[in-house]
Amino acid sequence: MDNKQKSIDVYSIIKPEIEKLINCGSTTPILDSRILLAHTLSYARSVYTHENINISKNQINKFQNLISERAKGKPVSRIINKKNFWKKEFQINKETLDPRPDSEVIIEYFFKYYEDKFKELKILDLGSGSGCLGLSLLDEYQNSKVSFLDVSKKSLKAVKLNSLKFKMYERTKLISLDWSSPDWDRDLLDFEKNIKFDAIVTNPPYIPSAEIELLQKEVKYYDPLIALDGGKDGLDAYRLIFSKLFKLLKPNGKIFVEIGKNQEKFISTIGLNNGLLTIDYGRDLQGIIRLIVFTIK
Ligand SMILES: C[S@@+](CC[C@H](N)C(=O)[O-])C[C@H]1O[C@@H](n2cnc3c(N)ncnc32)[C@H](O)[C@@H]1O
Incomplete structure (x- = not known):
């Protein structure tokens, strides 16, 4: 388990995930990824594509799991319940x-x-x-x-x-x-x-x-x-x-x-x-x- 946070730019985290969502038919892959990343980080605000954030390996794994749920067709609102x-x-x-x-x-x-x-x-x-x-x-x-x-x-x-x-x-x-x-x-x-x-x-x-x-x-x-x-x-x-x-x-x-x-x-x-x-x-x-x-x- 790795809880140590590192500073990384959002784009490099979401880029590979956006492709998975496009392949699964999402019409709003960038927005979906940003909302799910903000949810992972318990942010009350959204994340911007080109900002730097502090994130741990565990959090990246959690974010990738949420992306997999979205890629199976679950709406973002049903993943975050909001x-x-x-x-x-x-x-x-x-x-x-x-x-x-x-x-x-x-x-x-x-x-x-x-x-x-x-x-x-x-x-x-x-x-x-x-x-x-x-x-x-x-x-x-x-x-x-x-x-x-x-x-x-x-x-x-x-x-x-x-x-x-x-x-x-x-x-x-x-x-x-x-x-x-x-x-x-x-x-x-x-x-x-x-x-x-x-x-x-x-x-x-x-x-x-x-x-x-x-x-x-x-x-x-x-x-x-x-x-x-x-x-x-x-x-x-x-x-x-x-x-x-x-x-x-x-x-x-x-x-x-x-x-x-x-x-x-x-x-x-x-x-x-x-x-x-x-x-x-x-x-x-x-x-x-x-x-x-x-x-x-
Ligand atoms: C189309 S949803 C609308 C929900 C909400 N008003 C909205 O606009 O998002 C219809 C609602 O009617 C409720 N409903 C369906 N059958 C019902 C019934 N027999 N008696 C009372 N409420 C019922 C459902 O549980 C659901 O919440």
Whole structure:
């Protein structure tokens, strides 16, 4: 075992590893290597390609092992258990979806409808995963509160960890419920002492079951199935949750719903059949409609 550190430039450590990642199909080999090297060294900052760092032989071995995991297809976020979303770095785990930049459109559109950042909003994050949506809103709306609901207890643990890290725990509620159970809305309102929500944000699972096999290996092998699988046509979760949402929302409240590519017509119709009116659509960074804003009809 060699723990003695030597000063070496980053480029000479990462160069041979970059080639391994290119051969394995990574499209961001330099960035991946730099993040994994910073993680190995427990740096809170990133490393620069041409700086000198102090590193031991053991640490180089550890870094090379992380590169081998990445070369087998494991996403960097799953190796370091962290992912940036909006303005924060979120802790993730095996049961949380890896937060996606596409979902940031929910936060952008929330601003459009709630311009006053000092407002005291009561928000529901339905299917909260890591808590990236609700905690980003808490960061922006300092007087607001968010209830996080998920069927996965491990996801709720990640929300708790993240809310503690961001000093937002006092403004959160963690609620373990399954929206496929018949009276989850009543159980939720019992928990909330019958006070309804000003706004609801949700990113339900929406991939049709048969398409999961066709997803990139980073997604199909590492994101939890329960966060992806939307049933035969991808719309099962929308049917289940929309049948209850109007009971949970205050009059004039808004619902911000993430959707999959080309699902907008179907999901607007499910909304309409359940007393919800589409008032806006939002596009992601690639120009795909990724968000529907609803209100009560
Ligand atoms: C697509 S992920 C979204 C996670 C997070 N909101 C985000 O945007 O990264 C869907 C979430 O819904 C949760 N979920 C799936 N089925 C559920 C159910 N029947 N009841 C409650 N939550 C469920 C999953 O555990 C997962 O966290």
